[in-house]
Amino acid sequence: MSDDDMDNHPEAHDHAVVLGAGVAGLLAARVLAERFGRVTLVERDELPQESPAFRPGLPQSRHAHVLWSRGVELIEDLLPGVTERLLAGGAFLLDSPGDFLWLSPADWFHQVPGAKVLLASRELLDWTVRREVLRDERIRLRSGSPATGLVGAPDGRSVTGVEFREGDPLAARFVVDATGRTSKAPAWLAALGHAAPQVTRYDSRLGYSSRYFEVPEDPARRWRGMYVQGRPDVPRGAVLVPQDGGRWLVTLIGNGEHAPPTDDDGFLGFTRSLRSPALYDAIRDATPLSSATGFRSTANEWRHYERMDRWPAGFVVLGDAACRFNPVYGHGMTVAALAADVLRKEIRDLAPRDVPAAARRIQRRTVAAAEVAWQIATSEDLRYAETEGPPADRATRILQRYMSRVMVGANTDPAVSSRFFGVLSLSTSPNTLLSPGTVVRVLSKWRLPATPTPTAYPPHHDPPQVRTPQA
Ligand SMILES: Cc1cc2nc3c(=O)[nH]c(=O)nc-3n(C[C@H](O)[C@H](O)[C@H](O)COP(=O)(O)OP(=O)(O)OC[C@H]3O[C@@H](n4cnc5c(N)ncnc54)[C@H](O)[C@@H]3O)c2cc1C
Incomplete structure (x- = not known):
């Protein structure tokens, strides 16, 4: 927003708008409130007030959601005390695989320490995080209010606010789209004269x-x-x-x-x-x-906003709206937390008036937080013949073969298991699986088959008693 435009909306000087009150939007609002005097969190749904409840904008909440340890740590860092509140609400903080019976694509994991994982209904998770975020008086919730477009300078060089189905547009110095997988950002940007982003998509159906x-x-x-x-x-x-x-x-x-x-x-x-x-x-x-x-809508999809030739100042796309994954690896919320952490670092030393000009860099760096989760999800999905998308390249095929051996190692060696779960929980770099010590341990199991026929039950679990018929 130019300072001339700002003069028409003096209240917008210190105002940021976040679209979507899912995990990505909530955490982005929390971070932006450290820099902007006012943050408006815009949500299409009416949000449950009294207790956690299903809402149509989060249909995935009916399905198992795990929050890996890295996500737990980052959200706790942004909202101190939130983990305790989740546990008080009935969530579980378990060790994976230590607390699980877990049959991997190779064999059973031993019940050894790995990574922490938080288990709760998605309704409880969002409700608890939202309550903590909204304690900040600088953040105002505008619920039941679907955004329908962006307000921008006529040349598309900047985004200066948001349009709604009903009511006046909202002027802002910075706008974040965190509206999830149904994001309309490509159409909204097109209306400002921008090209469509390239899209990479893998769908294992x-x-x-x-x-x-x-x-x-x-x-x-x-x-x-x-x-x-x-x-x-x-x-x-x-x-x-x-x-x-x-x-x-x-x-x-x-x-x-x-x-x-x-x-x-x-x-x-x-x-x-x-x-x-x-x-x-x-x-x-x-x-x-x-x-x-x-x-059924579980494809990996990366909208490459970070590659666009032109990008408007004052606008960023975060969370599933930019990059979403096959949910089976449980990474979406942790990646949203990683992106919020990057956003926090990127704006830490900027005055509100300087944040819009940093939008392109913020877009590039926040989406880079998705890289590891994307690698994991797409390289694993490409093992399935029905997966639609660009074929596996040589590097991916080598990675797949090595990861099959890592899995065998992780099923038999607690040290490899611990490193594997460090990576899966997005806590440690995948390079730890390539350290000489790990490679030696992994390759020492080369005689074991990569896809054995596992026993029906792991050694640490007794089969159920045979039920005696009722007299
Ligand atoms: C079946 C399934 C299982 C999953 N399991 C896991 C898991 O185990 N672990 C994990 O970490 N992740 C999991 N995920 C991914 C996770 O749900 C998302 O990554 C996470 O919700 C973060 O997404 P988000 O905040 O970007 O979008 P969402 O959570 O989808 O939130 C988007 C919000 O934007 C709102 N909105 C939409 N349009 C508008 C509009 N025009 N105006 C205003 N508001 C709007 C919606 O109502 C919604 O509140 C799973 C996903 C699916 C589909």
């Missing part, structure tokens, strides 16, 4: 189906969560995780024609077709608390 259960207590149970992963020859998996409210959530996962059903019989039947019967055993006597819900 993964489907989800999820249902809540009450699982009977079992004092002998030695696990607190379960994950039976699929692999290309059996592309069916499922996760069972504890949730707030004494509930358990089962999310079924399958690619292409193996996409899981949502009817009652089909749901349970799918759990019988997994690579281990352990998850079926766990829920066969459980009481369903909801019907099953499906989700």
